[in-house]
Amino acid sequence: MDRGNRQRRTFLRSAGSLGAGLLVGGCAGPSASIASPHVQGRKDAQGEPEVSPAEDLMREHGVLSRVLLVYDESARRLESTEDMPMDVLTSAAGLLRRFIEDYHEKLEEEHLFPRFMQAGKLVELVSVLRSQHEEGRRLTDEVRRLATSKEVDRGRLVTVLRQFVRMYRPHEAREDTVLFPAFRSIVSKDEYEALGEAFEDREHALFGEHGFEDAVADVARMEQALGIHDLAMFTPR
Template sequence: MGSNNELAGSSRQGQSRRVFLEWGFKAAIVPAVVGIGLSASCNNKEDEEDVTPPEDLMREHGVLNRVLLVYDHFLSMLSSGQSMDPGLLSAAAGIIRSFIEDYHEKQEEDYLFPRFEKAHQLTDLVTVLRQQHQAGRTITAQIMLLGKQPQISSEDDRRKLQGLLSSFNRMYRPHEAREDTVLFPALRKIVSKHEFDSLGEDFEKREHQLFGENGFETFVDKVSRIEQQLGIFELAQFTPRV
């Protein structure tokens, strides 16, 4: 009888010990798994927020394209004899000057073009792109000068502005398209992965220094407000009736 009690007690102790060990194992493994999951989630979030140098430059081209649309609308107003608000012209040209010319193009000139020239790759294209940057700055300076007037009413000024806007748009649409489809995709071929990643950090650092934490978003908002004032913000209006 005593032997049976001892066996039963031993069995209960063994069972309790197994339960304790299983519980301890689960208690240890669950936080570890959760921790791994949280870490992966955080890493995924960081990966999603990372923007590569070409993507960064292409997003900025999106801002440029929206100003080109604004310039298209100004051209339409000039052609139809409508009066223009010089303040909106100045605001649009100001986005080109501060965000595109003084920031975006400087990024290309300081970080991208020299690397292609050093690697002896696409040097003819880089030469033309540099020349077009300079031509664009000259045009922008003249547009901003016209935008300072209370009214753009004289026939000479309206004709001059029409020529400037047309020249700017005609140059920059193929300019940005060539960069997006030829220059930017070739960047990975001439720099190491480490250098490629460092470029992204350099771009972000300069953007924050010049415009704060939300520089890109700030300029998207600025061009959106101009579009709204001109009545060209709603995307649906550009859908053809077919």
């Protein structure tokens, strides 16, 4: 059995059990209130400091960044003669849809963007970010369609993957360095803390007690399947 097939079988075995857990968590539906399992109230049982709403969103950007790495490697393989396990790519697009687009971005659209618009602050940036969310969902739809086609259009799929990565790297960087730091200045301390609770409630409702951790484990298995899991391999030699 060649290396590509071994990696693919390993991914399918591990992703199957995780996927079932995520589907069960997702059945709670989007009508539940909003946050994240890593915020145990405002302090955990040991009295550790709380995770702020901005930090919560930035940690979720870490998941997005790792999916972008999976997209990069997928595009590279599609351009070459190497084997590309399409189930890994469809799983990456699925994680993007449920954890980033249908959860993380919805928090931004429902709770951050309107407050910036009302305050008249960073209005142009917010408008661009919102339009990029819409374009990102369109691109994700196309990735999922192309990756599951009987006859994969490798050239078009590479183009769409590259477009997504090119847009989202500066997108998340601008949010992390401009939007999120400015958010604290347009809400009160009490409102800021209440949003942290709301974010936690939403994440628990959608994904269960360990939504963030499960998403990290999910993308780690994709990296393993593509042979890009060893951080040291990215160090220049």
